[in-house]
Amino acid sequence: MITVGGFNTSMDELIELEELSLGKVHRTTGVQAYPGGKGLHVATSVAALGEPVALVGLIDRAYRTTFEDWLGARGVAFHGIEIEQPIRTCFAIREQSGRITEILEAGPEIDSRIEGELLATFRKLADASRVAVLSGSLPRGISEQTYAKLVESLGTRCIVDASGEPLRHAIAAGPFMVKPNRDEAEKWLSMPIDGLEAAAAAAQRMAYEGIALVVVSLGDQGALAFSHGVCLHASVDIDACINPVGSGDALVGGMTVGLARDWSFEATFRLGVACGAANALTGETGFFRREDVEKLFPLVKVRTFPFSR
Numbered sequence: 001m002i003t004v005g006g007f008n009t010s011m012d013e014l015i016e017l018e019e020l021s022l023g024k025v026h027r028t029t030g031v032q033a034y035p036g037g038k039g040l041h042v043a044t045s046v047a048a049l050g051e052p053v054a055l056v057g058l059i060d061r062a063y064r065t066t067f068e069d070w071l072g073a074r075g076v077a078f079h080g081i082e083i084e085q086p087i088r089t090c091f092a093i094r095e096q097s098g099r100i101t102e103i104l105e106a107g108p109e110i111d112s113r114i115e116g117e118l119l120a121t122f123r124k125l126a127d128a129s130r131v132a133v134l135s136g137s138l139p140r141g142i143s144e145q146t147y148a149k150l151v152e153s154l155g156t157r158c159i160v161d162a163s164g165e166p167l168r169h170a171i172a173a174g175p176f177m178v179k180p181n182r183d184e185a186e187k188w189l190s191m192p193i194d195g196l197e198a199a200a201a202a203a204q205r206m207a208y209e210g211i212a213l214v215v216v217s218l219g220d221q222g223a224l225a226f227s228h229g230v231c232l233h234a235s236v237d238i239d240a241c242i243n244p245v246g247s248g249d250a251l252v253g254g255m256t257v258g259l260a261r262d263w264s265f266e267a268t269f270r271l272g273v274a275c276g277a278a279n280a281l282t283g284e285t286g287f288f289r290r291e292d293v294e295k296l297f298p299l300v301k302v303r304t305f306p307f308s309r
């Protein structure tokens with residue numbers, strides 16, 4: 001089994017507009033709402049590839065049934081820890097041009113009783129899993145060292161996809177894999193990442209902190225992966241990018257499955273990149289069709305990336 005900690009669950013609203021102009025009144029051309037959050041997308045990606053998966057996260061009374069039904073239908077066992085306050089909403093505004101602007105609520109602040117339940121539930125499931133994933137922002141009220149402490153205390157291979165201080169602490173704790181995007185890697189390095197060479201150097205520096213596998217996702221430039229002295233670049237062309245929100249989560253989901261199946265570094269990375277690209281081919285945030293992944297998998301161009309730093 002694979003366990004995903006996607007603690008800061010959200011309802012994701014995708015709002016469609018002709019054009020966003022700051023300070024103006026807008027009328028929507030469409031609105032869709034889905035259960036969301038980075039970890040939730042990782043879990044549904046894992047399930048879509050046919051692996052058993054559990055998701056641990058916050059839930060409120062109003063949305064419990066919606067999340068349980070929606071996740072159950074997708075093959076995810078949801079362990080929702082109930083809170084009194086509403087879970088957060090995250091907005092993605094898509095303009096006709098395809099440009100996307102995200103506005104993310106911080107979400108509810110939780111107390112030590114809820115924190116205890118959340119972490120104990122995650123630990124118990126993760127300890128019995130082949131791979132554990134910690135993904136997304138932490139709920140307010142929880143220490144920024146939470147991911148680091150979980151990484152240190154679990155006997156399972158851990159993947160961390162986070163940002164800011166939680167990512168910094170987690171890197172120092174030496175998880176098996178991290179997946180920053182360009183912005184997150186720039187913040188960690190305090191340096192701009194202006195191309196593939198700089199992204200490769202960032203991945204190498206993170207790996208030197210004691211991480212077996214570092215993946216830096218680079219949007220339409222694909223992704224770079226560094227493991228045991230080998231750096232790979234992978235990308236794949238797609239016909240149309242409909243909704244890329246959640247592509248990084250799908251990439252993590254694909255790589256989690258590759259690792260759980262003990263696939264090679266190259267095949268695991270190829271599957272991750274195929275899932276990330278397939279996610280952008282559908283309108284639903286954080287969702288891909290398995291047949292798209294199967295079509296894209298052999299088309300992903302993976303090459304050794306030579307770099308000199």
Ligand SMILES: O=P(O)(O)OC[C@@]1(O)O[C@H](CO)[C@@H](O)[C@@H]1O
Pocket residue numbers: 008010012036037038090091102104135136137245246247248249285286
């Ligand atoms: O605040 P977090 O947890 O870092 O990110 C939340 C979020 O941007 O991540 C997903 C897309 O990757 C969306 O479901 C959600 O809106």
